[in-house]
Amino acid sequence: MKNSNYFIPPLYILLLINGCKSVVTKQIEKTNTSEEVEAKIPPFEYKRTDSDSILLKRFLGHYKDIYNKDSTQLNYYGAEIFYEKDSIFKVINLYGDYVGATYNPVAESHIAYRNNLYKEYVSGETFRIDKLSPSKYLLYTDDYNRLSSNFHFYNVTFNNDSIVIEETTEHKNFIYNxxxxxxxxxxxxxxxxxxxxxxxxxxxxxxxxxxxxxxxxxxxxxxxxxxxxxxxxxxxxxxxxxxxxxxxxxxxxxxxxxxxxxxxxxxxxxxxxxxxxxxxxxxxxxxxxxxxxxxxxxxxxxxxxxxxxxxxxxxxxxxxxxxxxxxxxxxxxxxKYQFKKYGAPAENHIYYSKPFKINNLECYWETKLEITFDDNKKPLKAKNITRKLINSKTKKTLLISQPDMIIRDEKSLFYSSSDDFKDFNFDGYADFSIYNSVYSGASHAFYDNYLFNPKTKKFDYSKKLSGSEITVDNKLRTITLYYNMGRSYHIEHIIHYDLKGKILFEEKFIEELVKEKNSEEYYYLKTYQKIKNNKIILNNTEKDKNLSR
Structure with missing residues (x-):
């Protein structure tokens, strides 16, 4: 009756048999057509060097030594460790059968918690564990008889040195298991x-x-x-x-x-x-x-x-x-279009996203990509990827993204990509930003940014805001553009906006690695610029010979 889907995960909790622990436990009684047998875990020496398989073998061996000698008693033949992810305890499912004229299987669930393997057990094989709280769990067991399952449910509460087991009728849909x-x-x-x-x-x-x-x-x-x-x-x-x-x-x-x-x-x-x-x-x-x-x-x-x-x-x-x-x-x-390109099979795919609203316009994404295949007809990486934002009513294109954008996964092409829409210039309209995989490198992330034009109701590519990582601060009403060209050159460009979305002023913090004239030494040239109405109104520079970065 063991489920072949169960596996034996690593048992990292030390199992120390302690028959003198004071455990407050509701005794789970089991009736059976065969003679009732009181099962107790015999004490044995725990070895820290034992692997999980050796531990189970020794655990099962103690049962066999005691009960399998008498043919009228239980015959134990197997054991498996079962536990859910991040569980504070583990269950050892012990399998056996009653010796008699007909096959009558039995299973028991023994609980290992805080270096102890408690002698109190739950009748049946544990096949699922639900976490109810950090110290309370629900055990699903199958106390099967012959070839039929009998499902039971137990709340197990863990204290410092004890466990409390109570049968319950509350459970989730365990049929899924x-x-x-x-x-x-x-x-x-x-x-x-x-x-x-x-x-x-x-x-x-x-x-x-x-x-x-x-x-x-x-x-x-x-x-x-x-x-x-x-x-x-x-x-x-x-x-x-x-x-x-x-x-x-x-x-x-x-x-x-x-x-x-x-x-x-x-x-x-x-x-x-x-x-x-x-x-x-x-x-x-x-x-x-x-x-x-x-x-x-x-x-x-x-x-x-x-x-x-x-x-x-x-x-x-x-x-x-x-x-x-x-x-x-x-x-x-x-x-999907299937065709030949340079004598080899190729496909064009066009995805249409679910309709969504942006800036009170009903629209959707149309994404096109090309897929080529190797000699074994396995698809290669998609290329020539373009994405259009289309007005659902007028069918006019609101923006065309730069080619060869990164596809997170195929399912994402059916959705609105709402995380890519943000108000970059504080004019009350959502703008659009997307990562550019072509121009980005190991040290620099390149984003294409588009600003919404309320007059044309389209998104215009912003050369000024593109080519950098962009951060929005709604409290200070600023955006920060960060350009990093490795160790030798980077710029932090901060743009300040007023309440109507107009630029108040700009600040640039520039660091450039420069070589001294007639010398092999280098220094950082630090420049601060304040810009208003596209004119530099303040320009300060200083040398920094501390090259530790």
Whole structure:
């Protein structure tokens, strides 16, 4: 009954057996058809040099020495360490079975905390731990009997030298832990159907399908894939395919909880050349996502093929009963063109972001990039990247970014990049800034900055503000431009604005590494400039021979 997905992580807590500790514990009683056996951890010498595997071997060996000698007692055969990330304790799951005429497995969860391995234990295998507070945790256990699971939940509170264990009914959706296949891509659905059993009409009643309403070209298959990795009397999930030739194939989950049946579509493939496809994913114990992609051929001439894709991503909240509650529904659009360039395959991709408002204008991003491929048809780095901000109503371009911008990830191209919009000149309108990967180097970050023009309702490239790192101080109403050309030259340029967004004055702090005339020595020439109305009204310089930087 051990879950093959469990692993044995490193055990860094020293396990020191202390049978005299005063532990306030609610005793967890376990009833079984076989004779009740009181399990106690026999004391043994802890060795700091023991590895995790050796520790488990010795831990299991002590149980075997005591109980496995008597065939009427428990037979222990395995142990694994289980814990969640950043947990203050670890659990040793001990596995065994009662000796008898029929197979009757047993598992126990022993807790290691603060150099102690407590003799008090929880019946069942711990498969999940939720942190409720820094000292309180919720243990999910499977106290299975024969081939069926029995789930229990325990609050474990840790004190300095004791633990308190209390059974509870409060828990999260732990079914997520047992979902066998959390992602459905439908990439291999034809192969999966080949390995599935076709259902006859007289078997469809098991799925709640009226066989008299099944069309001639409609076929059903029972998938051999299990939905849950553990069988239990509380939850049951089965998967079947519904196939209509020339139309679509659906992969459907039928979930039964307390005789209440829910059906959820896990995947769809349909249309000519699979022109639409739905995939799905159980993201965590509360979020389920369906992604439907519609593909349309828009260009088919000579060596060029063009496709348009509309993706509808629906996010649901689900519970242990598999009730679905829609959280959001987003639509994403992009195009792909396949062609030959210099005799080699290449692709152009065009991404359209979700519409958003900036400076009271409804707009969206259009991002174009080119992808080439190596001899093994693996995509190389995207290049020739350009991005346009387009007015949704007039379709006019508001700005064109410099080429070859850095793409954080493909998903980011569908969003507004709102973090890149800031008011740089304090005129009440959002401006735009983007990192330039071409001109930036190891010592200098180059940003392209665009100021919004309220008259033309466009963003104009600002040569004055570009080519540097830019910092905005809303309290002082200043922006600072920092130019760093390595050790030899850098500038800090501060621009001060008034309440209406007009420049009051500017300051420049310049440091330049200069070589002395007729000498091999160097010094820093420090220059301070104050500028008003584009004229230098103050200019001070001084030498600094301290070259330690």
């Amino acid at each position: 047992f979902i066998y296949k959390k992602k459905e891509s439908m990439d291999n659905y034809l192969e999966e159907i080949k390995n599935s059993r076709k259902l006859e009409k007289n078997e469809l009643y098991q799925l709640g399908i009226d066989s008299t309403k099944v069309e001639v070209n409609e076929k059903y298959y029972r998938s051999p894939d299990a939905f849950l990795s553990r069988e239990n009397p509380y939850y049951y999930g089965s998967i079947y395919y519904r196939q209509k030739y020339g139309d679509e194939t659906m992969k459907v989950l039928q979930f039964n909880h307390n005789d209440t049946i829910k059906e959820i579509t896990l995947g769809i493939v349909g249309g000519d050349s699979d022109s639409y496809k739905m995939t799905s994913e159980f993201v965590n114990d509360s979020i389920f996502i369906q992604s439907l992609v519609n593909q349309e051929t828009i260009v088919d001439i000579n060596d060029t093929m063009g496709y348009a894709f509309d993706s509808i991503v629906t996010k649901f909240k689900y519970n242990e009963k598999f009730d679905l509650d829609t959280i959001s529904k987003d639509t994403f659009k992009y195009k």
